[in-house]
Amino acid sequence: MNHEIATGLVFLGYMVGVFGLAILSNRLLQSKSFLAEYFLGSRGLGVWALAFTFAATSASGGSFTGYPSLVYTYGWVVALWIASYMIVPPVTMGLLGKRLNQVARRAGAITIPDVIRERFASPGLGLLASGVIVFFTLTNLIAQFKAGGIILNVLLEGTPGYRDSIVPWVEGTGMLSPLLAISGTDTGYVIGLLLFSFTVVVYTAYGGFRAVVWTDVMQGIVMGVGVLLLIPFTMAAVGGLGTATREIAERPPRLVVGLAARDNAIEYRGLTPADVMVEHRLAPAEGPEIDAPAVDVAEDDQGRVRVSVTLPRGRGDEPGATARQVVEAVGASPEASRWVVAEVPILESYPGLAGAGTAPLTEDPNHLRPGSDLVFGPGLKQRGRGAGDPFHPIGMAISFFFMWAISGAGQPGTMVRLMAFKDSKTLRYALFTVTIYFGCIYLPIIFLFTAAQQVIHPAELTAGSDQIMPQLASRVAPWWLAGILIAAPFAAVMSTVDSFLLLISSAVVRDIVQRSINPDLSEKSVKVISYTTTAVSGVLVTLMALNPPRFLQDFIVMTGAGFAATFLAPIALGIYWKRMTRLGAWLAMLGGFLATVVLFAPVMLGRPLAAIGVSWRTEEINLFGLHPLLWGLVASFGLGILGSLVGPRPPEALIRRYFSRPERAGLDDAMPSGR
Amino acid sequence: MADPDDDPVYLDSRREALVILLAWLACMIWTVSYCYVNGYTRHDRVAGEVSALVPDLGRFDRTPDSLGTPFGLGIPDWALWGIVVPWVACVGFSAWLCFAYMKDDPEPMDRGEDEHMVDPARGA
Numbered sequence: 001m002n003h004e005i006a007t008g009l010v011f012l013g014y015m016v017g018v019f020g021l022a023i024l025s026n027r028l029l030q031s032k033s034f035l036a037e038y039f040l041g042s043r044g045l046g047v048w049a050l051a052f053t054f055a056a057t058s059a060s061g062g063s064f065t066g067y068p069s070l071v072y073t074y075g076w077v078v079a080l081w082i083a084s085y086m087i088v089p090p091v092t093m094g095l096l097g098k099r100l101n102q103v104a105r106r107a108g109a110i111t112i113p114d115v116i117r118e119r120f121a122s123p124g125l126g127l128l129a130s131g132v133i134v135f136f137t138l139t140n141l142i143a144q145f146k147a148g149g150i151i152l153n154v155l156l157e158g159t160p161g162y163r164d165s166i167v168p169w170v171e172g173t174g175m176l177s178p179l180l181a182i183s184g185t186d187t188g189y190v191i192g193l194l195l196f197s198f199t200v201v202v203y204t205a206y207g208g209f210r211a212v213v214w215t216d217v218m219q220g221i222v223m224g225v226g227v228l229l230l231i232p233f234t235m236a237a238v239g240g241l242g243t244a245t246r247e248i249a250e251r252p253p254r255l256v257v258g259l260a261a262r263d264n265a266i267e268y269r270g271l272t273p274a275d276v277m278v279e280h281r282l283a284p285a286e287g288p289e290i291d292a293p294a295v296d297v298a299e300d301d302q303g304r305v306r307v308s309v310t311l312p313r314g315r316g317d318e319p320g321a322t323a324r325q326v327v328e329a330v331g332a333s334p335e336a337s338r339w340v341v342a343e344v345p346i347l348e349s350y351p352g353l354a355g356a357g358t359a360p361l362t363e364d365p366n367h368l369r370p371g372s373d374l375v376f377g378p379g380l381k382q383r384g385r386g387a388g389d390p391f392h393p394i395g396m397a398i399s400f401f402f403m404w405a406i407s408g409a410g411q412p413g414t415m416v417r418l419m420a421f422k423d424s425k426t427l428r429y430a431l432f433t434v435t436i437y438f439g440c441i442y443l444p445i446i447f448l449f450t451a452a453q454q455v456i457h458p459a460e461l462t463a464g465s466d467q468i469m470p471q472l473a474s475r476v477a478p479w480w481l482a483g484i485l486i487a488a489p490f491a492a493v494m495s496t497v498d499s500f501l502l503l504i505s506s507a508v509v510r511d512i513v514q515r516s517i518n519p520d521l522s523e524k525s526v527k528v529i530s531y532t533t534t535a536v537s538g539v540l541v542t543l544m545a546l547n548p549p550r551f552l553q554d555f556i557v558m559t560g561a562g563f564a565a566t567f568l569a570p571i572a573l574g575i576y577w578k579r580m581t582r583l584g585a586w587l588a589m590l591g592g593f594l595a596t597v598v599l600f601a602p603v604m605l606g607r608p609l610a611a612i613g614v615s616w617r618t619e620e621i622n623l624f625g626l627h628p629l630l631w632g633l634v635a636s637f638g639l640g641i642l643g644s645l646v647g648p649r650p651p652e653a654l655i656r657r658y659f660s661r662p663e664r665a666g667l668d669d670a671m672p673s674g675r
Numbered sequence: 676m677a678d679p680d681d682d683p684v685y686l687d688s689r690r691e692a693l694v695i696l697l698a699w700l701a702c703m704i705w706t707v708s709y710c711y712v713n714g715y716t717r718h719d720r721v722a723g724e725v726s727a728l729v730p731d732l733g734r735f736d737r738t739p740d741s742l743g744t745p746f747g748l749g750i751p752d753w754a755l756w757g758i759v760v761p762w763v764a765c766v767g768f769s770a771w772l773c774f775a776y777m778k779d780d781p782e783p784m785d786r787g788e789d790e791h792m793v794d795p796a797r798g799a
Contacts, residue, residue, distance in 0.1 A: 079754045080710045086762040087702045090695045090769055098780065099688035241749025249739045372739040375751055377715040394711050395725035401703040424780055428773040435769040439762060447749075576689050625724030660680045 006483030007155060014222075014487055015199065018494075021214040022207035029208055034523055035514075038208035038530055039110050039506040043101075045213065045421045051433035052220035053213040054093065054417055056495035058408065059223065059441070062556075064489040065151075067442075069465040071449035072456075074391045075248065075374025078446065081392055084401040085442045089434040092408040097418040097427050099575045103658055104419040106665065112412040112567060113511040115419070119574045120582040121654055123516065125589070130511040132566050132593055133412055137504045138541065140559040141497065145545035148200070148493045149193030154463065155490060156192060167191065182546045193545055196494075201538030204498040205531050209420070212498040219491040220437070226473075226484040227441055227448070233476040234448050237455055244451040251371030256458040258360030260350045264323040265459035266360065267345040268307075268330075270368045275304040276339050277365040280326070282319060283310050293326045293359065297335040305339050311359050324355030340368065345459050374453065395625025402630055407560055410568030413499045416506075448472065505533040558600040558620070558628075565592030565632025569640040577644075578655050584644030592636030599628030684780040691777055698768055706757050713737075714753030 029037050036043070045053070071078045100115070107118035113133065117126025156162045167187050170176060179190050203211055238244040253270030255278055270276050277300070283290050294310040309330065314320030323344060330342035344355035367380050379391030408414060421427050452472045461467055473485035509530050514521055521529070569588040573580040597604075599621045609615075620628050657665050711718075711732075718732035743752040750759055 076751055076754050077714070079758045080706070080714070083706050083710075083758045083762070084699075084702065086706075086758070086765040087699050087768075090765075090772060091699050094695045094772065094777070095692050098691070098777075099685060102682075102684045102688075102780075242744050242747055243749070245744055245749045245751060246742070249742050370739075372716060372737075372742075375739070375742060376737045376753070377710065378717065390717070390719065393719070393721070393724065393726055394707065394729065397707045397711065398703065398725065401699070401707065405699055424777070428777050428779070432769055432773040435766055439766055443759065443762060446754075576685075576692065625721065625726065656680075659682060659685055660678075661682050664680045665682070 006479040007486045010480075010483035010487045011155060011490070014218075014491065017218055018199065018203050018215050021218065022203035022211040025207035025211035025214060028210060034527055035510065035530070036110055037210065038527075039416075039502060039510065041209045041213060041420050043105070043420050043422065045417070045426065047426050047429040047433065049213050049217060050417065050421045050426055050430035051437065052217040053499075054414070054430065055434050055437045055441075056216035056220040056223070056492070057413055057417065057499045058088075058092070059220075059492050059495070062492075063441070063445075064223065064469055064485075064492050065147075065466040068445055068449045068452075068469045071446055072452050072465055072468045074379040075450050075453070076245075076446070077377040077379040077392050080377060080397055081400055082404070082442050082446070084404040085438050088405050088408055089431050089438060091405040092414055093418065093427065093431045093434065095409050096415065096572060096575065097421075097431075098424050100415060100418045100571065101421060101424075101427070103575050106658060109419065111506045111510050112415050112571070113507060114515075116570055116574070116585065117511070117515070119654075119658060120570075120580075120585045121651070122582045122585070125570075125582065125585055126511055127516060128586075128589060129567070130507040132562075132589070133507045134504055136559040136562050136566075137500050137507075138537075138544075139555050141500050141504070141537075141541040142544045143556045144493055144497045144500065145193065145197060145541050148196035148490070148497065149189050149545060151192070151490045151493060152196045153188045153192030154467070155486065156195075157188060163188075179546055182543075190546065193542060196490075197538055197542040197545075200494050200497050201501070201535055201542075204501045205534035205538070208530075209502055212495075212502060215498065216495045219495045222484060222491055223488045224437055224441055226481065226488050227444055229481050230448060230473060230477055230485060231444050233478075233481070234451050234455070234472065237476040238451045241447055241451060244454045245375060248371045248450065248453050249375040251374075253368040253370040255366055255368045256345065257362060257366065258323060258357075258459065259462045260345070260347055260353055260457075260459040261462035262360075263350075263353060263355060263357030264360045265345050265347075265353070266323050266327055266355070267343055267459065268368055269341045269343075270339065270370065271337075271341060272305075272339055273370070274339070275302075276368045277304055277306045278309070278340070278362070278368065279306070279365040280309045280311060280319075280360060280362045282317065282361065283313055285313065289313075291320075293321050293329040295329050295333040295336050297333070297339065306365060307336050307340060309359075311361070314358070319359045319361060321359045322356050323359050326359045327355060345457055347457050347460055349460055374450065393625060395622070396627065399622075399627035399630055402633065403561075403627060406568070406633065407564035407629055410564030410566075410571070411560065412563060412567055413503055415567070415571065416503070501534055501537055504537045505530060508533045508537075555603070558596065558603060561600070561627070561629035561632055562593060562596040564629060565596045565636050568592075568633065569636035573637070573640050573644070575658070578659050579644050579649065580640065581644045581647050581650045583647040584640045584642075587643035588636045588640030591639035592632045595635035596628055596632040599623070599631060683778075687778045687780055691772070694772070694776065698765075698772075702761060702765065706761055709757035710753055714751070714757060 067082065070081065103119060104115055107115055109115040109118055113126045113129035116129045117123055170191060171187050176187060176190055180187060203215065235241060253276065255268040257266050257278070257280065258264040268278055290310065290312045292312065296308045296310070298306050300306050307330070309326055311319035311321050311326070327342045327344055330336045330340065344353055347353055369380055373380050378393055381389045381391055421430065449468060452468055455475055456468065456471055458465070461471060469489070470482070470486040473482040477485065509526065513529060514526065566589050569592060570585040573588065574585060603620050622628070623631060653666065712735050714737070716737045718735060720727050720731070744750060745752055745755055748755065
């Protein structure tokens with residue numbers, strides 16, 4: 001059986017599982033108190049459910065696309081980038097878990113805005129929290145839906161008959177014409193996006209929190225088992241990790257430009273340990289015409305050798321030369337061939353590769369990387385204006401300990417799961433389970449994809465290095481395992497999206513409609529509004545994802561940082577510090593939110609400004625080389641503490657309610673749970 | 676100082692949170708500093724960034740010849756001692772935390788029907 005059919009079968013089985021779990025969950029929903037069950041699973045999560053919903057929600061599509069791609073591109077230094085995952089489970093689950101669960105129970109809270117509103121006795125704070133959740137979640141969801149659409153499109157493209165029969169049939173009927181007009185992309189992406197949206201919206205809206213948790217368990221197991229099984233196959237293919245690491249380290253400097261599938265891939269090999277930069281650029285339109293690639297070699301102001309290849313203009317902005325012509329021009333230049341050898345790579349998968357395709361361009365000068373850059377830090381960026389800049393300087397290494405661990409503890413989607421477990425024994429066992437799970441996923445991915453350098457040549461990744469996991473699986477694993485691993489990124493995106501969808505609808509239904517507009521809604525009305533809000537949120541995000549901005553990955557990072565900077569301080573200080581006041585909470589939330597948004601302003605405004613001719617940076621502002629998240633946390637905690645200390649103490653009744661023993665807290669109905 | 680009326684869940688959770696924060700800090704300090712000193716080929720000092728605050732570490736710059744992969748595991752020495760070993764230690768810490776240190780505390784029942792809570796501003 002080939003991998004395409006296997007992927008189709010795995011995907012089909014997966015869909016049946018997802019919808020089956022949604023139906024079961026909905027049946028349970030009919031027999032319980034609606035809101036608490038729909039948004040919080042009636043606080044009844046057991047060990048496996050809590051562990052896997054936590055793990056699967058944390059592991060977004062990036063864990064199976066972006067992260068393996070980073071390891072493949074930058075090598076061992078990515079181990080330091082992800083290292084804080086060693087302590088992520090204790091921090092994200094143990095730091096707030098037990099106490100947040102208790103406060104939520106005492107408050108009768110089923111959402112994070114609920115907790116904030118109750119703890120500080122401030123409906124205004126609750127509304128602010130809901131507003132921030134809706135703002136950041138919508139932004140994040142557009143990116144996740146886009147990723148889901150792309151992944152599903154790639155999955156379906158390999159399925160027999162899809163590209164030849166289904167897509168032309170859909171195009172022929174014209175049923176997607178309005179959507180295609182909005183999106184301006186190909187039919188495959190729109191079909192992928194619609195299928196993805198339909199699946200995730202239906203099972204989330206219909207099954208609620210419990211369906212999300214159950215599918216998370218299924219997805220978590222599939223992903224974990226898939227990665228672990230891939231290890232022996234990969235290690236057998238490369239002759240062991242030791243061989244792979246040593247061969248990479250001894251590899252001469254190399255740079256690959258272009259893609260094999262377009263027959264335009266060129267591989268440069270360095271002949272010197274000195275830094276060599278290579279750039280391919282089009283001849284300026286206003287300059288003298290050239291009819292062959294021109295090679296120029298110079299030293300730049302930092303003492304690096306720069307090999308510049310100027311390509312003649314063809315039709316439009318296309319280069320009017322082939323990859324082979326560039327290789328020959330570089331080889332014929334005595335100056336250039338002192339520093340580099342250029343050749344069309346010899347690839348097992350593309351034996352007919354001749355270099356007859358259009359010569360590739362580079363946006364900015366690219367750096368030839370010695371193999372040692374893949375074994376030691378700090379690694380080099382290959383693209384962008386910072387070519388030659390380190391991938392992971394020390395400031396970023398520190399920042400990522402905050403980014404993954406501390407920021408993870410401040411995500412509302414994470415916190416809400418801590419309000420849902422049954423008892424503290426469940427928390428303890430789940431925490432340990434997640435520790436083992438993350439150790440079994442994130443460490444092996446480093447071993448797998450540094451070794452993947454020996455199995456797959458960069459020029460073979462025709463859809464970009466994000467495809468490295470399915471490519472590796474297809475190359476070394478049997479069909480059934482490849483099927484699972486090709487479907488894994490899709491499962492990972494779904495398990496993140498479903499949680500975010502519920503987060504949005506709980507903020508709207510519980511915190512805005514029920515708390516602020518009409519507290520006397522009947523259960524039937526609440527049900528209708530809940531189902532409708534989840535579905536409408538999904539449809540809205542789908543429409544926005546039809547034509548999303550290009551720079552959404554930056555938005556994902558911004559929303560993660562923004563959530564943590566806005567919510568961690570008021571929640572952590574609110575549950576552990578009696579002196580934390582309403583004013584402190586206002587200042588903490590606003591300070592964290594604004595600091596993040598201001599430092600990320602270039603990400604949001606840089607390109608729109610460029611479109612109207614105003615030049616500004618497009619990367620976030622890293623003061624002193626530290627990520628905006630750190631400054632957001634400093635602002636949030638600093639202002640929260642200051643604001644609390646300058647104002648009057650919080651009311652005694654409020655402190656008693658959340659900090660005193662049950663018999664002193666004024667909780668008439670307080671008693672141990674489950675007893 | 677703890678108030679005798681303080682809830683035991685609050686006190687236990689606070690103590691456990693402190694231990695977890697200390698463990699996180701220890702991991703960050705060990706891992707980042709060990710990997711930076713022993714795993715980086717260059718220790719560039721960039722004006723205006725954190726790297727400018729650390730002393731000149733050029734003597735630690737690595738070359739491919741110095742690569743070691745202890746115990747035949749194929750993991751570079753700096754990654755093994757700076758990341759993999761601490762990761763295994765963290766699993767041990769997590770086991771100790773979950774099965775020896777964290778207390779099981781009784782949780783209060785939900786305060787009535789969750790979705791019918793009174794207005795908190797009045798309820799408080």
